[in-house]
Amino acid sequence: DAGITQSPRHKVTETGTPVTLRCHQTENHRYMYWYRQDPGHGLRLIHYSYGVKDTDKGEVSDGYSVSRSKTEDFLLTLESATSSQTSVYFCAAQGQMNTEAFFGQGTRLTVV
Amino acid sequence: GENVEQHPSTLSVQEGDSAVIKCTYSDSASNYFPWYKQELGKRPQLIIDIRSNVGEKKDQRIAVTLNKTAKHFSLHITETQPEDSAVYFCAASKNYGQNFVFGPGTRLSVLP
Numbered sequence: 001d002a003g004i005t006q007s008p009r010h011k012v013t014e015t016g017t018p019v020t021l022r023c024h025q026t027e028n029h030r031y032m033y034w035y036r037q038d039p040g041h042g043l044r045l046i047h048y049s050y051g052v053k054d055t056d057k058g059e060v061s062d063g064y065s066v067s068r069s070k071t072e073d074f075l076l077t078l079e080s081a082t083s084s085q086t087s088v089y090f091c092a093a094q095g096q097m098n099t100e101a102f103f104g105q106g107t108r109l110t111v112v
Numbered sequence: 113g114e115n116v117e118q119h120p121s122t123l124s125v126q127e128g129d130s131a132v133i134k135c136t137y138s139d140s141a142s143n144y145f146p147w148y149k150q151e152l153g154k155r156p157q158l159i160i161d162i163r164s165n166v167g168e169k170k171d172q173r174i175a176v177t178l179n180k181t182a183k184h185f186s187l188h189i190t191e192t193q194p195e196d197s198a199v200y201f202c203a204a205s206k207n208y209g210q211n212f213v214f215g216p217g218t219r220l221s222v223l224p
Contacts, residue, residue, distance in 0.1 A: 033212065
């Protein structure tokens with residue numbers, strides 16, 4: 001699993017509630033990413049981090065925020081969940097740019 | 113920003129036949145092109161990658177070709193086996209800024 005773990009693995013939440021997903025890595029990778037996966041859209045980048053406290057937006061960042069206070073943890077927060085944020089979320093980590101990215105197991109989030 | 117297209121979206125082949133998946137990218141600065149395989153319910157995993165200074169790379173039954181002029185790259189799987197059935201994603205990346213833009217994926221089914 002290359003030391004990438006996501007929690008929780010499954011979550012059902014109500015519209016309007018805040019939700020935080022956690023990605024934890026044990027390999028000291030510098031770069032970390034959050035993607036969402038939806039049918040027909042592949043993997044779309046939400047936010048990414050290139051170091052502690054250094055983050056930037058991806059192509060579908062609206063409604064999401066991230067934080068990285070330690071190298072090993074990258075948190076994704078939905079401030080007020082909406083049904084359009086129902087998806088499978090994948091975290092990935094990468095040691096150097098343009099090298100293999102290792103993915104977590106995914107988190108299936110359902111917003112009802 | 114980078115845009116990656118991928119075709120076909122679904123592909124069915126007989127066991128033992130070859131499969132080809134094609135991707136195009138838009139940003140001429142992209143210089144790293146990985147392919148990820150995602151089995152049902154699992155995380156994406158790297159199967160092969162190619163850098164822009166190489167035209168072709170092989171690893172057993174899998175090969176990738178890159179045409180920088182035309183901005184397209186392809187995955188070739190020979191002697192397909194049932195365990196090759198999965199969703200395959202291509203991606204394009206450059207060594208600065210937002211990393212890893214993925215194509216929408218190809219669902220490959222290998223029929224016995």
